[in-house]
Structure formats: C-alpha cells, structure tokens
Amino acid sequence: MTIDTSKIEKQVRIFHDSDSTGHDTAHIFRVLDTAKKIAFHYPCCDIDLVICAALLHDIADHKLIKEDEKTSVLEKMRHWIKNAGADDSFAEKVLFICQNISFSSRKTNAPLPLEGQIVQDADRIDAIGAIGIARAFAYGGAKGRCIYSKGSTDDTVSHFYDKLLKIKDLINTPEGKELAQNRHDFMLSFLDELYRECDV
Ligand code: ADP
Ligand code: NI
Numbered sequence: 001m002t003i004d005t006s007k008i009e010k011q012v013r014i015f016h017d018s019d020s021t022g023h024d025t026a027h028i029f030r031v032l033d034t035a036k037k038i039a040f041h042y043p044c045c046d047i048d049l050v051i052c053a054a055l056l057h058d059i060a061d062h063k064l065i066k067e068d069e070k071t072s073v074l075e076k077m078r079h080w081i082k083n084a085g086a087d088d089s090f091a092e093k094v095l096f097i098c099q100n101i102s103f104s105s106r107k108t109n110a111p112l113p114l115e116g117q118i119v120q121d122a123d124r125i126d127a128i129g130a131i132g133i134a135r136a137f138a139y140g141g142a143k144g145r146c147i148y149s150k151g152s153t154d155d156t157v158s159h160f161y162d163k164l165l166k167i168k169d170l171i172n173t174p175e176g177k178e179l180a181q182n183r184h185d186f187m188l189s190f191l192d193e194l195y196r197e198c199d200v
Helices: 004-015 025-039 048-057 067-083 086-098 114-125 129-142 158-163 166-172 174-198
Strands: none
Touching: 004 025, 004 048, 004 067, 025 048, 025 067, 025 114, 025 174, 048 086, 048 114, 048 129, 067 086, 114 166, 114 174, 129 158, 129 174, 158 166, 158 174, 166 174
C-alpha cells in the first residue's frame, strides 16, 4: 500500500491556513517534523501512520469545529486518507489516533498505539518552550484574556500552571522527554523574568 501523503498535506493547508489561535498550518508541520524525529528512533513503527496522524491531528479538534460537525468532519478525513491510497483499516487507525490524542476529548481508555504516542508527544512538545509560550499568548489573545495580572486565575500566565508546566511529566517516549525538559526549563526562566519585570 503506497500512501501519497502530499494529497493529505494539501487539504490540511487549506483547513488550517486561516487559524489565529495557535492551530495554524505551521503548528501542524512542526508537529509532523518532531513526530518524524521521534519516530526515527522506532524502526518498528508505521511511519505513514505517524505522518497521517500528525497531519490530521487537529482537524476534528473541538476548539476548531462545532460538535454537530464532528461526524461529517471525520468522514471528510476518512475520504482524504483513502483518496491518498490507504485502505479502510489504515484510515480507521488514523481516525482512532486523532480522536484520542487529547486527554480532554478522549473517547476511550484504550491505550494509544506507539504511532499515536509519538504524535501525542510531538503535539505536547509544541505547546511548551518558546513556541509554546507564543502559542499560549496567541490563544489567550484570541479568547480575550489578559497577559498577566498578579493573583488572577483567568490570565494567560495561569495556563502555564494549569497545563504547560505539567506537560513534561506526561510525555510518553524518552526522546520526547529529552526535548520537553529543555523547553520546560526555558518556560521557568521566562516566568522568572516576567515576574521580575512585572511585579514591581
Ligand atoms: P492541541 O490542539 O495542539 O493539542 P490545545 O488545543 O490544548 O492543543 O491548545 C492549543 C494551543 O493553545 C496550545 O499552545 C495551548 O497551550 C494553547 N491554549 C489552550 N488553552 C489555553 C488557555 N486556556 N490559555 C492559553 N493558551 C491556551
Ligand atoms: Ni495540535
């Protein structure tokens, strides 16, 4: 089975191009790049599955589509995957990964296959470090949240404590953990500096 992932790439670019909440096309391609780097250490994994899941992981995200659109969006994704040359069982695997990568929207407790764990790591890694900081403030801005207000639980700095600083302990693979540690340390330095500048 040969899969022409460039066909899927084309659809993904169209879908994500207008996003300004941190889920833009560049996010998808960074996740793809990181997922490939991690997958390189696992010759046993299905690289086409990693690539397709990375490309499609945010298409059916509840932040980007309405709940009542979900079924038709999943069918559209299935069509793209099969149109790229994949069979039904491969398409099913991609859809399973895409629907179960995010903890908040998990449909089942069934474990993610290795390929899904790799894409999940890559997606989480893109939420931390310098790019993660930029995305958090972009997302906060898009939602009308303020940057920082001392003592507030509603500003974007709170999101670091709610989620971003917890990410490094949720990474599945040792290769992902190593990438996450540097980014985690950078976020701690960023917060130190932010408090030095703001809490006067
Ligand atoms: P993804 O869809 O890529 O798995 P999320 O949808 O959880 O990740 O978040 C996308 C980006 O938006 C991430 O960089 C995340 O940190 C940021 N984000 C999500 N929720 C918030 C929030 N409440 N405040 C600030 N940033 C947020
Ligand atoms: Ni994502």
